[in-house]
Amino acid sequence: MSFSERYDPEEFRQNGHRLVDQLADYLLRLRQHSDEEKVLNYRSPDDSYRLMNELLDAPNQPDVTSLFEPFLRETIRMHHPAYLGHQTSVVAPLAALSELVGSVLDPGMGVFEQGNLGVVLERIITERLAALAGWPEGASGFLTSGGTLGNLTALLCARQVMAGGDVWKNGNGQQQLAFMASEQSHYSFDRAVRSMGLGENGLIKVPVDQHYRMKPEALEQCLREAQKRGTKVLGVVASSCTTATGSYDPIGPIADFCEANKLWLHVDGAHGACVLFSKKHRHLLAGIERADSFIVDFHKMLMTPKLVTALVFRNGQHSFETFAQKASYLWEQDEEQEWYNLGKRTYELTKSFMSIRVYALWKAYGPAVFEENVDRLYSLAQ
Ligand SMILES: Cc1ncc(COP(=O)(O)O)c(C=O)c1O
Known part of the structure; x- marks a missing residue:
């Protein structure tokens, strides 16, 4: 891949569509199957450290959905209906999209x-x-x-x-x-x-x-x-x-x-x-x-x-x-x-x-x- 392809608008379009689909599916699943999904798939700090090191050292993974999959799996799920605490309320998806525009x-x-x-x-x-x-x-x-x-x-x-x-x-x-x-x-x-x-x-x-x-x-x-x-x-x-x-x-x-x-x-x-x-x-x-x-x-x-x-x-x-x-x-x-x-x-x-x-x-x-x-x-x- 040439350097300029990293700024390719069409690549961004395709990745963006797939990523938004992935995030929407994530939100939908938490809403519709909350009984099967945990609020937090806990992993200890040391284990998480190992996991992240292994991930970074594994062959590069440009596929946008697998790139972020570990975070959807392991980050605390504030949109889960059983989520409680930590002071901050749940982000509205529109505000998250505005963040994309801002970024x-x-x-x-x-x-x-x-x-x-x-x-x-x-x-x-x-x-x-x-x-x-x-x-x-x-x-x-x-x-x-x-x-x-x-x-x-x-x-x-x-x-x-x-x-x-x-x-x-x-x-x-x-x-x-x-x-x-x-x-x-x-x-x-x-x-x-x-x-x-x-x-x-x-x-x-x-x-x-x-x-x-x-x-x-x-x-x-x-x-x-x-x-x-x-x-x-x-x-x-x-x-x-x-x-x-x-x-x-x-x-x-x-x-x-x-x-x-x-x-x-x-x-x-x-x-x-x-x-x-x-x-x-x-x-x-x-x-x-x-x-x-x-x-x-x-x-x-x-x-x-x-x-x-x-x-x-x-x-x-x-x-x-x-x-x-x-x-x-x-x-x-x-x-x-x-x-x-x-x-x-x-x-x-x-x-x-x-x-x-x-x-x-x-x-x-x-x-x-x-x-x-x-x-x-x-x-x-x-
Ligand atoms: C009353 C109060 N003031 C200030 C802060 C600090 O805010 P931030 O975490 O955004 O720096 C907090 C955060 O918990 C808070 O509860």
Whole structure:
């Protein structure tokens, strides 16, 4: 086979048809013969390691169906009706197809010159999420690769805005800076503050009640004790919801505290801000309209392939402060904000065409599809 044949459109067409048939048969079989199919054909890590080595060392196998067959056999089957757990909901086949479009086109999303429509979509999606959160015009954000990175980026922005100096340029300085989050908050915050050079004291853990929700009345004491130690607290994270127990922190009272003490309020809605789409469960986020930033993962409860995280700022201008750094080979007029050159505001420069996955579902089915999924999953859990 010559090198150029690897890019042969007709070969792609044939392979694509066969592969989609194979995947559709796989989905159909899980639906119609779920009693005969396991959710997981388990193989130990060491055995899997051996298998994959053997497969790679065996003669090349260009046939597209046998190429992927081991993965259809052994990867956990999230479309199996008996599949339960692992936090992320099941990918809608249309969103998977959009991923194929995104991968064939494969533009980078860091700069408008490459990402054009995908970049614009990121603005539109985050503006619509902001509207659902009850935020005024001027709120906006972007998509990023996962909740962990979304939370880190939010805290980096909060630090730059709240620390009272140019931390991005000069570093953290002498005073210990910190954020507060519940004992049950996701470990990404612990990683975020350590990555920001704040050490383990960069995260103050606030006690929770018997339902694992932050006790807002405990914030005052945590803040006073931190101040006594000479720590400057910059903000509070509300978990909406926690990973282990699905508990929603009471955002309203936390927002009262943040307003009274001039602190940034970030809502970690990686898992649970999906209820923005649900009339029935939206009340769990009461108070989010007063937050400064939030994230929501479409790849958790909103049916897209991994990863698609939206990071939204109530004051969209703040997002331009996070990385006040020049990259002259990418953008000429560095003084300008250029909302459409996303790499100025995202931790990543190159990132995948993730907005097309959200677009596909939103455009084809309307946002009601997210509401239906969230309501269905929440009622299953109850
Ligand atoms: C509440 C919460 N925040 C953040 C994250 C991190 O998200 P990701 O796994 O997309 O990095 C998770 C993931 O489990 C989560 O449950």
